[in-house]
Amino acid sequence: MHEFSICSLLIKALDHEYDAIQPPPTGLKSVTVMVGELHQIVPDYLLGAFTALTADTRYEGAELKLEFTAITGSCSACEWQGTIQPPLFVCPSCDQVGVDLITGKELFLQSLEVKT
Amino acid sequence: MTTQEIKVYRDLMGANEEWAAKTRDLLAEKDIYMLNLIGSPGAGKTALLEGLGAQLGEKVRFAVLEGDVETTNDAVRIAKLGVPVSQLLSGGSCHLEAKMVHHALLDMDLDALDMVVVENVGNMVCPAEFDIGEHIKIAVLSIPEGDDKPQKYPLLFHESNAAILTKVDLLPHIPFDIEACKGHIKKINAQIPIFEVCALKGDGLAELIAWLSDRAGA
Numbered sequence: 479m480h481e482f483s484i485c486s487l488l489i490k491a492l493d494h495e496y497d498a499i500q501p502p503p504t505g506l507k508s509v510t511v512m513v514g515e516l517h518q519i520v521p522d523y524l525l526g527a528f529t530a531l532t533a534d535t536r537y538e539g540a541e542l543k544l545e546f547t548a549i550t551g552s553c554s555a556c557e558w559q560g561t562i563q564p565p566l567f568v569c570p571s572c573d574q575v576g577v578d579l580i581t582g583k584e585l586f587l588q589s590l591e592v593k594t
Numbered sequence: 595m596t597t598q599e600i601k602v603y604r605d606l607m608g609a610n611e612e613w614a615a616k617t618r619d620l621l622a623e624k625d626i627y628m629l630n631l632i633g634s635p636g637a638g639k640t641a642l643l644e645g646l647g648a649q650l651g652e653k654v655r656f657a658v659l660e661g662d663v664e665t666t667n668d669a670v671r672i673a674k675l676g677v678p679v680s681q682l683l684s685g686g687s688c689h690l691e692a693k694m695v696h697h698a699l700l701d702m703d704l705d706a707l708d709m710v711v712v713e714n715v716g717n718m719v720c721p722a723e724f725d726i727g728e729h730i731k732i733a734v735l736s737i738p739e740g741d742d743k744p745q746k747y748p749l750l751f752h753e754s755n756a757a758i759l760t761k762v763d764l765l766p767h768i769p770f771d772i773e774a775c776k777g778h779i780k781k782i783n784a785q786i787p788i789f790e791v792c793a794l795k796g797d798g799l800a801e802l803i804a805w806l807s808d809r810a811g812a
């Protein structure tokens with residue numbers, strides 16, 4: 479269900495970009511989305527949602543490419559900075575709780591590849 | 595056929611963010627504090643609101659926005675308390691979006707309110723990601739769900755400003771290590787208060803009411 483909601487947001491964003499392309503393309507070959515790992519997305523579910531939601535539309539047959547970004551952060555108490563493993567918000571260096579996120583929450587439409 | 599690559603950098607949450615920002619402006623103008631209650635279906639969110647009802651109402655003038663996938667059952671339960679309530683049906687979606695909430699707020703008598711409590715659609719993942727313009731999120735976790743849920747849904751507990759453990763009357767009947775659970779929450783978000791309540795008997799509600807009315811500036 480989560481993947482379906484994210485996919486409908488993706489299609490809204492895609493519509494916005496696709497309609498703005500001049501001259502109008504003849505089709506969509508692929509779309510790349512950057513997904514932060516904090517969203518706990520199951521890739522197969524998102525790909526399945528994309529296939530289902532684009533069936534019989536102008537995007538039918540387009541490939542969805544996912545680029546995952548790791549959860550990274552920095553510690554407010556010590557100098558540590560790096561990739562965060564579960565438990566997610568504890569500093570691996572000084573054990574302090576309160577790691578500030580740097581990446582991991584992304585949800586961006588990154589690029590499209592259109593047929594002209 | 596030739597192909598052309600077009601770089602964009604569009605935040606998928608962008609449109610939702612715009613509505614959330616409008617809501618924040620509206621709430622600031624009307625001096626209203628808004629809470630977003632998030633937890634699984636059946637965690638006891640509506641029962642909690644029923645429990646808070648009368649006593650919270652003595653301290654702050656509040657209204658409820660009930661988010662559900664289907665049915666107006668929960669709104670009917672709240673209306674019985676004499677609290678103003680609106681039902682938002684997400685129509686199959688697993689969370690409320692900022693636009694729906696904004697329109698629901700515009701339909702309320704905002705000048706007569708100090709606080710709005712939103713009961714989000716039952717789910718621990720999506721509602722944590724969709725900003726609806728609230729001041730704070732509150733995670734609601736019931737004892738039968740298990741003490742490991744904060745570890746499984748860390749984002750919710752990270753984004754929340756308080757956690758409420760509900761159905762504590764069931765502790766004698768269910769293997770649930772409440773200290774371990776609180777420890778898991780503190781390892782995600784060290785500062786937040788954790789309330790332990792039984793909405794049916796009223797245990798723990800006084801502390802929660804005091805905290806809420808304090809936050810709302812009442």
Ligand SMILES: Nc1nc2c(ncn2[C@@H]2O[C@H](COP(=O)(O)OP(=O)(O)O)[C@@H](O)[C@H]2O)c(=O)[nH]1
Binds near residue numbers: 635
């Ligand atoms: N034992 C016990 N049951 C509760 C408590 N609060 C709610 N329930 C029960 O849990 C079920 C779900 O409650 P409800 O408020 O509808 O959950 P919601 O889906 O989160 O709004 C209902 O059968 C309630 O009677 C509680 O404090 N103790």
Ligand SMILES: [Mg+2]
Binds near residue numbers: 641713
């Ligand atoms: Mg409910």
Ligand SMILES: [Zn+2]
Binds near residue numbers: 554557572
């Ligand atoms: Zn550190």
